[in-house]
Amino acid sequence: MKTIDLVVPCFNEEAGLENFVVETNRVISELPEYSFRYILINDGSRDKTYLVMKKLAKRFSNIKYISFSRNFGKEAAMYAGLQHTTADFVVVMDADLQHPPEVFPRMLEAMEQGYDCCAAKRDSREGEKLFRGIFSKLFFRLSNRLTDVKNPYGAMDYRMMTRQMVDSVLELSEVQRFSKGIFSWVGFDTKWISIKTVDRQLGESTWKFSSLFRYAIDGITCFSVAPLRFTAVMGAVIFFISLIYILITLIQTLFFGITTPGYVTTLCAVLFLGGITEMSIGILGEYIGRIYMETKDRPIYITKFSNFEDENNEETEDEPYGE
Numbered sequence: 001m002k003t004i005d006l007v008v009p010c011f012n013e014e015a016g017l018e019n020f021v022v023e024t025n026r027v028i029s030e031l032p033e034y035s036f037r038y039i040l041i042n043d044g045s046r047d048k049t050y051l052v053m054k055k056l057a058k059r060f061s062n063i064k065y066i067s068f069s070r071n072f073g074k075e076a077a078m079y080a081g082l083q084h085t086t087a088d089f090v091v092v093m094d095a096d097l098q099h100p101p102e103v104f105p106r107m108l109e110a111m112e113q114g115y116d117c118c119a120a121k122r123d124s125r126e127g128e129k130l131f132r133g134i135f136s137k138l139f140f141r142l143s144n145r146l147t148d149v150k151n152p153y154g155a156m157d158y159r160m161m162t163r164q165m166v167d168s169v170l171e172l173s174e175v176q177r178f179s180k181g182i183f184s185w186v187g188f189d190t191k192w193i194s195i196k197t198v199d200r201q202l203g204e205s206t207w208k209f210s211s212l213f214r215y216a217i218d219g220i221t222c223f224s225v226a227p228l229r230f231t232a233v234m235g236a237v238i239f240f241i242s243l244i245y246i247l248i249t250l251i252q253t254l255f256f257g258i259t260t261p262g263y264v265t266t267l268c269a270v271l272f273l274g275g276i277t278e279m280s281i282g283i284l285g286e287y288i289g290r291i292y293m294e295t296k297d298r299p300i301y302i303t304k305f306s307n308f309e310d311e312n313n314e315e316t317e318d319e320p321y322g323e
């Protein structure tokens with residue numbers, strides 16, 4: 001019997017987690033030829049997610065959990081989950097049912113056909129804010145052009161992978177993780193299936209526009225040095241333009257005696273160059289910041305509690321959040 005591990009990052013999901021497990025179990029029960037196991041990761045939730053998790057683990061023997069010492073972010077949670085997988089196939093999915101378990105059969109079909117990965121992409125972006133839609137389209141275009149990472153528009157993290165692919169993903173142990181990029185970077189044959197997305201039923205999305213903007217910057221800088229090259233090219237172009245300008249002005253003053261135009265030209269040049277210099281330093285800073293964080297080599301996450309046998313999970317009876 002083939003085994004499947006479901007990696008589910010959870011942050012403030014107390015409202016929907018039980019429902020998620022119930023719904024997923026319903027789908028699982030129709031796939032008796034596979035053995036499923038949940039790996040739930042409590043990413044430092046500030047609500048009772050951990051307690052719900054523990055309760056669920058008592059009720060269902062196939063639920064494993066890891067609870068972080070604080071919020072490390074979804075990427076860290078996915079990494080922790082993947083590290084604990086042992087199954088033949090591994091699924092990463094959200095806990096809010098926006099990644100519907102109903103597509104498991106379609107994913108399994110692709111896997112049995114020999115694909116290494118079956119990933120979901122959004123079919124429609126109904127209900128999405130116009131501005132957000134335009135921005136995300138732009139991001140997919142830009143990152144596909146600038147980086148080795150090729151993802152179709154609407155690509156989601158939701159996917160099923162083979163053991164071999166998961167092991168490759170884990171080999172990329174960088175601290176600043178950008179999973180969509182990593183999944184694509186490792187290669188392997190991916191089948192994309194379109195799914196209809198639904199609005200989050202319970203709880204709240206943690207994404208704000210500013211964090212999406214950061215996410216987009218990460219997506220590009222983690223996989224490409226094109227912005228750095230861009231500043232160098234821009235510097236060269238400006239250098240040549242100014243060289244021509246200097247020559248023309250020199251010739252004009254020497255041979256025709258035309259006085260050089262006034263301070264507006266100077267002002268424009270200073271402001272223009274100042275702006276470009278600032279921007280270049282900013283881009284440089286983005287990369288230096290990344291080098292700095294990466295060289296610290298800090299752990300990607302810290303576990304506080306877990307019900308994996310091999311881990312130190314001496315838990316006191318005092319419930320951390322009370323009940």
Ligand code: UDP
Pocket residue numbers: 008009010011012013043071072073074077093094095096098200204205206207
């Ligand atoms: N999540 C997490 N850590 C975080 C933020 C989110 O583990 O810091 C989890 C969250 O519980 C959910 C998934 O990541 O299972 C996706 O989060 P969310 O639904 O907020 O994002 P969206 O669906 O809007 O992309």
Ligand code: MG
Pocket residue numbers: 094096098200205
């Ligand atoms: Mg969601």
